[in-house]
Amino acid sequence: MKPGKKIYFASDFHLGIPDHEQSLQREKRIVRWLDQIKHDCETLFLLGDVFDFWFEYKEVVPRGYVRLLGKLAELSDSGIKIHYFTGNHDMWMSDYLTTELNLTLHKKPFVTTIAGKVFYLAHGDGLGPGDKGYKFLKKVFSNPLSQWLFARLHPNLGISLANYWSGKSRNAQQEIFLGENKEWLIIFCKNLLRHRNFDYLIFGHRHLALDIPVTPTSRYINLGDWITFNTYAVFDLEKLELKEFKE
Numbered sequence: 001m002k003p004g005k006k007i008y009f010a011s012d013f014h015l016g017i018p019d020h021e022q023s024l025q026r027e028k029r030i031v032r033w034l035d036q037i038k039h040d041c042e043t044l045f046l047l048g049d050v051f052d053f054w055f056e057y058k059e060v061v062p063r064g065y066v067r068l069l070g071k072l073a074e075l076s077d078s079g080i081k082i083h084y085f086t087g088n089h090d091m092w093m094s095d096y097l098t099t100e101l102n103l104t105l106h107k108k109p110f111v112t113t114i115a116g117k118v119f120y121l122a123h124g125d126g127l128g129p130g131d132k133g134y135k136f137l138k139k140v141f142s143n144p145l146s147q148w149l150f151a152r153l154h155p156n157l158g159i160s161l162a163n164y165w166s167g168k169s170r171n172a173q174q175e176i177f178l179g180e181n182k183e184w185l186i187i188f189c190k191n192l193l194r195h196r197n198f199d200y201l202i203f204g205h206r207h208l209a210l211d212i213p214v215t216p217t218s219r220y221i222n223l224g225d226w227i228t229f230n231t232y233a234v235f236d237l238e239k240l241e242l243k244e245f246k247e
Contacts, residue, residue: 048087
């Protein structure tokens with residue numbers, strides 16, 4: 001890495017909800033944040049649910065989000081590496097953004113080492129104990145046959161149905177901290193750390209901004225969201241901090 005450069009992490013923008021006006025305001029805020037960090041950002045990790053729904057038909061993608069997509073294209077063209085993790089709301093991502101933005105797409109957890117620190121990165125959905133109903137649905141929705149069948153629907157109908165189910169999924173999610181012994185991702189981290197050490201285990205999904213030591217050498221980080229918290233993490237090659245974007 002070049003001297004003075006940093007690594008940034010963010011997730012759960014959920015662009016598209018609750019309506020166009022509020023989503024647009026949030027999108028503009030995210031673009032202002034990206035403008036603020038672009039001078040020292042070497043790599044940007046987007047850990048899922050950037051969009052509240054995303055499905056790529058062969059010739060059609062969801063309308064909107066031009067400000068964010070344009071800004072990401074600008075960052076990519078300037079040499080900033082962008083990694084995009086699919087979440088439970090945008091799991092039907094295909095090759096549109098990889099082609100247009102030259103980003104790296106991750107559909108599974110990703111392990112990387114930066115400046116000697118080992119990172120475990122994932123959106124977080126379906127990890128840990130419990131939530132068996134969602135885990136079953138995720139297998140169904142991620143099945144290529146399911147995606148092929150959905151693509152047979154006209155986009156107006158398909159996207160309307162998907163937005164309905166997306167709202168159901170979001171409303172079912174608890175956004176209060178349940179305690180370390182009940183948080184599935186913390187339980188997942190503790191089990192994972194029995195087999196291998198990670199310095200940082202970073203997730204989205206829970207919509208809570210959390211920084212919790214799970215062992216003396218490992219920290220669980222949840223990035224929060226941009227609906228309520230406007231939070232992100234930054235690693236400067238020495239330390240990782242969870243921060244709030246304040247305009």
